[in-house]
Amino acid sequence: MEFRLLGAVQAWTDAGPVELGPARQQTVLAALLVDANSAVSVEQLVDRVWGERPPPRATHTLYSYVSRLRRLLPDMINRGPGGGYVLTADASRIDVHRFRRLLGQAGEADDEARAVALFQEALALWRAEPFAGADTPWFNAVRETLRKERWAAELDCTERRLRLGQHAELLSALAERSALHRLDERLAALYMLALYRCGRQADALAHYRSVRGVLAGELGIDPGQDLRRLHQAILDGGAGLCAPAAPAAAPPPSASAWVVQSQLPLAPPDFAGRDGLVDHLEELLTSPAAVPVVVSGSPGVGKSALAVHLGHRLRPVFPDGQWYVRLLGTTGRPRDPAEVLSGLLRACGLDGDAIPEALDDRAAAFRSRVADRRVLLILDDAADAEQVRPLLPGTAGVSVLVTSRPDIRGLTASHGAHPVPLTVLEQGEAHDLLAGVLGGQRVAAEPEAAARLAELCARLPLALRIAAANLGARPGTSLAAYAQELTEGSRRLARLSIAGDRQAAVRTAFDHSHAALAQGTARLFALLGLHPGPDFTAEAAGALAGVSESEAEHLLDELATAGLVQRTAADRFQFHDLLRLYAQELAEADPERESAWERLCTWYLATADAATAFGYVGSVQLPRPRTESDRFADRHQALAWLESERAHLVAVITHAAESGPYPIAWQLADQLRPYFYRRRHYPEWEAAMTAGLRAARQQGDAAAEAAMHHGFFLMRQHAGRIQDALEAVHLAREGYRRAGFIPGEAAILTNLALHYGQRGQMRHALGWQEQAIALARSLGRANSLGRGLNMAGLIHTYLGEFDRALARTTESLEITRAAGQESLLISPHINRAIARYGLGQYEEGVADATEALRLCEEHQQRHSEAGANEVLARIHRDTGRTELAHTHAELALPIARATGDTSNLADCLTTLAGLHRVRGRLDTALAHLTEALHLTRRCDARHQQAEAHVGLAHVHEDLGEPALAAEHAERALSIARELELRPTERRALTVLGAVGWVTGDVQERARR
Known part of the structure; x- marks a missing residue:
């Protein structure tokens, strides 16, 4: 049995961490789907997926995986009662739940034919062995339960079919099953009954004797009371065992003979694509409980071609005719349903004199005429639901396929029609x-x-x-x-x-399609051509048109109904490029186009102000009036808006830089800088700053130019483009000075400290940082001061000045917390943990790093998780908790790789290598350290080079290669002494001392 939940299976498989393979991920998915809408704990998942002997890290691995699923699909994976996880899903789209629901409906059905149809629909969901490849006690138990349910359903269905007199059709299958299930007395009874009704009384009695012998020989029992009674009834030739009489044929509604019509137009010989959709439509149109299928879509998307192609494909399934009716819904003069019905009644052979005059009477005559026939009716280009309703048959044998530009959802409400939106080709x-x-x-x-x-x-x-x-x-x-x-x-x-x-x-x-729109709807469609993004919300559309969000939602719904825009799965709207081009042409003639564009720009800037207020406020940004708004309830809602609108924000910046208003370009780019930086959206960030810089130069605004260079520095610094970064930081400082923007100059001093600190020149970095701190104190800028103190604390840890580091990071935390910037507490907590690690305050260090991880989860700042986990790995390693240390180090490394932070990655590689060395995995440790050394050389991070050399010295010492160990230790010592990195110097001397003892070099030991 397959478990389907739209396209989630593939999306979830791609979302999993490396340590959980795709097969295991799908097993987790199946375990959640079986209990959809019910809470399942991680411990229960471990038991289900791994069974009685899970691997040591199973709980942690699954916790990580489910956490990733929650970030990927926040509307579907939620925390349930008791701490478990709930997969919120539509049970009607999961086969196991559909199967059980259909069985329940079949059991309650009064009509035998209806019950059989429901049983067959349920059994058709079985396509393969449930949970193939999953071998745990839980999966095995669920699999066995499902097998029993299927077997019971098959027997229930067979029993109903026997009541309908289908004994001849069932005989062969019953014989085959009876041979496989010799001990099943219910199956034996059904087979005996079918044999008897087929005139094979002797064979029925012989089968009873066979079953009785098997039961006695294998179980030592006699047949049950029900089977014995059936046996006696067959011996007696009881009348109650006879098949039901066939129902009398209903008299024809008219004496006119039925005429088979094949009205389909020529099928397009070069029809391409839509394979999966064609299969889906075929399944819908040929199912026993067929409902009208409505294919809707924009002009030119291929609705009619699809309908005709499908009609020709299904001709053998509908021997009583394939009818094709053009309803002319888009011509301005849709066909009258009464006229259409007259034509259909004549086509199937009804005399013209017998056709009623009234619409309702014609519809009733049509339903009677097609009752119990197998006909395919294609209604092409429908105008609305009112045009279609009188043309619908009353029995399931006639399948109806409607095409329409509007989605005519009224048919879904009144007749349960199945809507199928058609989009452009892949x-x-x-x-x-x-x-x-x-x-x-x-x-x-x-x-x-x-x-x-x-x-x-x-x-x-x-x-x-x-x-x-x-x-x-x-x-x-x-x-x-x-x-x-x-x-x-x-x-x-x-x-x-x-x-x-x-x-x-x-x-x-x-x-x-456009001509049929109301004036306000047509106006909005034209203005949407001004929106530069790939899709848009009702709120953005309202800003363009100068109307409320609710009114814009109504107008967009009308456009979607007309097939001129599409509603996406994320409840946004879009149109393809040709419709966009058509809208842009209409907008060119709109006298309001410039004011509409300015309204959209203003709305994006104001909403970005509101969204970035939740944890994405820079230490310094260009002075301007900023919008205070309650637009977002919390940081999660604000971040969701930024993520969903990221491409649109960049598009607005780019368009504003080309055609104005120019200040919007740099103001938006400047406002979004902390968001782009912390979320590591480098391509969008670079595009935004490039456009913002172009607009600032066009306008001649020195402060705006400096702000764009400021952003370029940060991005290039993290990308390892050292010379480009240094050029940008000096351009920014010069621009801020020229504009007289002192807060900007203070921020640049911190950036210079960052630049030199990442080169390992800690004393030089500290000098720049102290200037920045002094300037921030004089200006009273809490954000800048908090950041500067945090940076200074980190610098002190590299210099071995741990008491100063602790004091600076603590002050940073106090100032940042007082300013209400909770998301900015992550880095100071990590850096204070490092300081406390250096002081031997291990438990306090664990508390700081753990709090940083909590804040990372709460504020969705995943890039900082690597640093927090790396510090925890070091502390746990040095306190003898090697397994826990290894877990944190393994968590840190893939995050560092994914976020692309070279400095963080080098630290993670070095720490993890040390843990592999402790476990005796020297080859793995050597590979990690070699990679770390390569990374640090590439970005000239000499302080991290020294740490990598220390690690390599330890590994070569363990390998019995003292000469190589001494060489690496000497390099580390040279760098550490040059840069005053006291902790690194001590670690290098420790290795050299150990090498000296091993080689017996007493002189060397004395010198050290």
């Missing part, structure tokens, strides 16, 4: 369509141009077919040349047409 499907029309050889000769052409056509089937037809008429034109013609944005829609055929034009298809 890239591969678009390629196949072009190849089908133009020929595979021509498309294969220019693969890149073909892909470009598909994107310029927005992978819209109508546009692709028009482009392919135009290219077919110009065999000398390359795909690349035609794609280049289409890149002229203002003319693309005009070129996507066929001369002389107004219907073969993308713009015409769009015009039909």
Whole structure:
């Protein structure tokens, strides 16, 4: 049995940590799905997934995995009562729950035929062995329970079918099952009854004797009372065992003969893609309880082609006819349902004189006429639900497929219709369509141009077919040349047409839908062409149109109903590139376009102000009025908005830098700098700062230019681009001085300290940092002062001045906490833990690092988790808790790799290597230390180079290679003495002393 939950299985598999393989991840998923909507603890999951002997780190591994799932799918994985986890899921989409629900409905059904249909639908969900590959006591028990439920359902279904007189159809299957399940008395009774009803009384009695012999021989018992009674009844030839009489045939509604109609238009020979969707639609249309299927989508998306393709594919399934009706819903003059019904009644053979006049009477006559027939009815291009409702049959034998630009959701409410939104083709499907029309050889000769052409056509089937037809008429034109013609944005829609055929034009298809819109809806559609992002919310749309969010939601719903925008799974809206281009053309003629764009920019800046107030406030940012708002209830909601709008914010910055208002570009880039920095969104950050710098230069604003260079420094510093970073920090300092912005200059002093500190030049760094602290105190800037004190504390730890480090980091924590910046407490807690580790205050250090981890989880600042775990690993190692130390070190390393922080990664590698060395895994330790040394050399982090050399010296000492050990220790000692790194110096001397004892070099020991 498969367990399906939309597309979550693959998403969750990709989300898991390295130590939990894909097969095990899917086993965890299955264990959660079986108890969907009920709390399951991590301990229960361990028992289910691993069984009686889980590996030592199973609980920690699963905790990490489930935590990642909660971050990935926060709306589906939640904490339940008692500390367990709840997978919130629609049980109707999980096979095991659907199976049990259908069994319950079948058991309550009064009609035998309906019950059989429900049993068969439930049994059809079984596709494979449940939990294949999972071998734990819990999974085995659940598997066995499911097998028993399936077997009972099969027998219940067989019993119902026998009541319907289907004994002949069942006989072969019952014989096969009886041979496999010789001890099942209920199965034996069903088989004996079927044999008797087929006129094989002797065979039925012989089977009874066989079962009685097996029961006596293997179990030492006689058949049960029910089977004995059936045996006696067969001996007596009881009338009660006879099959039910067949129901009398209902009289035909009319004397007119039925006429089979095959009205489908020519199927497109080059239909491409939609394979999974076609299979899904086929399943819906051929299921026993068929309901109307409504395929909706934007103009030109291929609804009619899909319907006709599917109709031809299903012709054998509907022998009584395949009807195709164009309802002309987008022409402005939709067909009258009464007229359509008249045509359908005539088509199936009803005399014209017998067709009633009233719409309701015609609908009733139509339902009677098609009752118990197997007919496929395609209603193409429906205008609305009112047009379709009278055309719907009353029995499940007639399957109805409706296509419509509006989603006509009213049919879902009134008739349980199944909505199927149709979107543009995937890239591969678009390629196949072009190849089908133009020929595979021509498309294969220019693969890149073909892909470009598909994107310029927005992978819209109508546009692709028009482009392919135009290219077919110009065999000398390359795909690349035609794609280049289409890149002229203002003319693309005009070129996507066929001369002389107004219907073969993308713009015409769009015009039909746009013309049907109300004035306010049409105005919003045009203004949406100004939005630069890939999608948008109702709130952003409201800002564009100058209306409330609720009114914008209503207008967007009308646009979605018209097929001009699509609602995404995240409850946002989008349209494909050609509709965007069409909207932009409409916006060009709108006199309100400039004020609408300014409203959108202002809204994004104000909302960014509100969102970044929750933990993403920089130590210094450009002075301007900032919006105070209760827009976000908490930091999680604020961060969710920043993450979802990240691409749109960058797009607004870029567009504002090109066409104004220019201040929006640098103000947004400056406001988002702490968010981009702490979340490590480097590509978006660089794009935002580049655009902001361009706008600042255009406007001639020195402070804005300096702020952009400030951001460039931080990003390049963390990327290891040392010279570029140094250039940017001096440009920023010069710009802040020129603009007279002293807080900016103070921040740059801290940045210079950071720069030199990351090179290991701690005394030099401390000098810059002390200047920054003094300036921050004089300005009374708590954020800047807190950061500066924290940085100074870290510098003191490298110099071995742990008392000063403790005092500085403690003061930083006090100032930051008083300023209410809780998210900024993470780094001071980590650095104070390092100071306390140096002082031997291990338990206090553990408390600080643990609090840092809690804050990381609460504020979703994952990059800092590596530093906190690395410090915990060191403390636990030195206090003899090696297993716990190893766990923290193993957690730290992948986080450091994922976040791309070279300095953090080097520390994690060095610490983990030391733990591998303690366990005797010298090869692994050597590999980690070699990588750390390579990283630190690449970014010139000499203090970390020295630590890597100390680690390598220890490993070579353990390998019995004293010469190499001494060489690495000497290098570490040289760097440590040059940079005044006292703790590193002591560690290097320890190794040299040990090497001296081993080699017997008394002179060397004395010198040291």
